[in-house]
Amino acid sequence: MAKPKTMAEKIWEQHVVRDLGDGWDLLHIDRHLLHDLTGAAALKALAQRGLTVRNPELCFATPDHAVSTLPGRTATTSAVGAGLHQGLRDATSAAGIRLFDFDAGQGIVHVMAPELGLILPGFTIACGDSHTCTNGGMGALTFGIGTSECVHVLATQTLRQRRPKMMRITLDGTLARGVTPKDVILHLIGRLGSAGGKGHIVEFAGPVVRAMEVDGRLTLCNLAAEMGARAALIAPDDRLFAYLEGRSFTPHGAAFDAAVAQWRRLASDEDARFDVDLTIDVGDVRPTISWGTNPEQVVAIDQPIPDPRHESDAARRAAMEEALAYMGLEGGVRIAGTPIQWVFIGSCANSRLSDLREAAAIVRGKHAAAHVTAWVVPGSEAVRRAAEAEGLDRVFTDAGFQWREPGCSLCVAANGDRVPRGARCVSTSNRNFVGRQGPGARTHLASPAVAAAAAIAGAIVDVGRT
Numbered sequence: 001m002a003k004p005k006t007m008a009e010k011i012w013e014q015h016v017v018r019d020l021g022d023g024w025d026l027l028h029i030d031r032h033l034l035h036d037l038t039g040a041a042a043l044k045a046l047a048q049r050g051l052t053v054r055n056p057e058l059c060f061a062t063p064d065h066a067v068s069t070l071p072g073r074t075a076t077t078s079a080v081g082a083g084l085h086q087g088l089r090d091a092t093s094a095a096g097i098r099l100f101d102f103d104a105g106q107g108i109v110h111v112m113a114p115e116l117g118l119i120l121p122g123f124t125i126a127c128g129d130s131h132t133c134t135n136g137g138m139g140a141l142t143f144g145i146g147t148s149e150c151v152h153v154l155a156t157q158t159l160r161q162r163r164p165k166m167m168r169i170t171l172d173g174t175l176a177r178g179v180t181p182k183d184v185i186l187h188l189i190g191r192l193g194s195a196g197g198k199g200h201i202v203e204f205a206g207p208v209v210r211a212m213e214v215d216g217r218l219t220l221c222n223l224a225a226e227m228g229a230r231a232a233l234i235a236p237d238d239r240l241f242a243y244l245e246g247r248s249f250t251p252h253g254a255a256f257d258a259a260v261a262q263w264r265r266l267a268s269d270e271d272a273r274f275d276v277d278l279t280i281d282v283g284d285v286r287p288t289i290s291w292g293t294n295p296e297q298v299v300a301i302d303q304p305i306p307d308p309r310h311e312s313d314a315a316r317r318a319a320m321e322e323a324l325a326y327m328g329l330e331g332g333v334r335i336a337g338t339p340i341q342w343v344f345i346g347s348c349a350n351s352r353l354s355d356l357r358e359a360a361a362i363v364r365g366k367h368a369a370a371h372v373t374a375w376v377v378p379g380s381e382a383v384r385r386a387a388e389a390e391g392l393d394r395v396f397t398d399a400g401f402q403w404r405e406p407g408c409s410l411c412v413a414a415n416g417d418r419v420p421r422g423a424r425c426v427s428t429s430n431r432n433f434v435g436r437q438g439p440g441a442r443t444h445l446a447s448p449a450v451a452a453a454a455a456i457a458g459a460i461v462d463v464g465r466t
Ligand SMILES: CC(C)[C@H](C(=O)O)[C@@H](O)C(=O)O
Pocket: 037, 038, 065, 128, 129, 130, 131, 412
């Protein structure tokens, strides 16, 4: 009998072009996604080496990191981004690569690609970006790679990879009311640590994942990068097939049915062996928020910030003290009640339609606190249009929030926009590193619901109690 395999092993084996020895394989890449930073740089480097793109029809590009998100923007509104955007336009047009430009499907690459049906179960996906793992929520095997590896993929449509270790995290229980996929993944990162998934491809499984909408699965896989995982993925199921049917790049008619039959066989075999196999009951997870400068420094919203004086490990204690000093917080004090000045609802972690609905449900009929600047940045033009069609933009603008154009925006502050020094921002993004949202800016990672509630209250509040 054939050896039982994990889902990642099945996809991996279907894509091996050559065994390179020493645990390395050369893999075929089904889709290569390019953005305005690494994508444009890789195309430039390729041209400089006199090489051409092997399969332009398998490459798809969009400008997201450095574009302006100001309403009414053009390609030159962002002074930092203008050159990068033009570079991506020129290079993709010269290479014959399809560019989803402004007013033509633009968005954060990890938001627009799944919604267009560009990511299908069983595909291998490469992108010069660490959050490529988001796409594992679609049942794809992903590779977040560096610019030089992007050049390799452009030239050969293959990628050299070392065979990974496999980890499964089975999420058991039933989520409490008001607890979102973002809370679950922040909780998991807090519990397992920011190196908890290191060297592994993480498969999320179990009843909580099965009950989760596709958008939520994308959020879960997105933050696997913050657990150090090489990739994350979720077995495709009827919920995903229903999501995929009819999307622009999804197969249609009989081809779709045939694809579904193939996709059903991707799930890990019953007896498949994982190097690490965890089962975690998430029934008691509460809305969760980060307090520090690393995504593992999180706390349930009704709990006090951990006190470094109670930490016995000296290195950890020092890291906690340093984080608290940067964040302007004190250990042992309840996090709820901390005044905030900024809110950012956006990023590839949480800028899909369901995220905007989650935030709008809290904001509707209320107004942001006078001292708070609150931005809503939809993940893609398609999300923006869908949200506007159901009036969500008005819900936000009536409440004093800014309704912006799609892009990475304040998640990484690479387009010139930034949270001011010393300002405290509740952000639905995925990284809270020192200076991530601007020099001296203080970031608290949270769900759209927690961020929206904080904007209204002008302080971090327990959404369970608003
Ligand atoms: C700029 C890009 C290469 C980077 C990444 O790799 O993730 C960015 O998207 C981020 O989130 O920090």
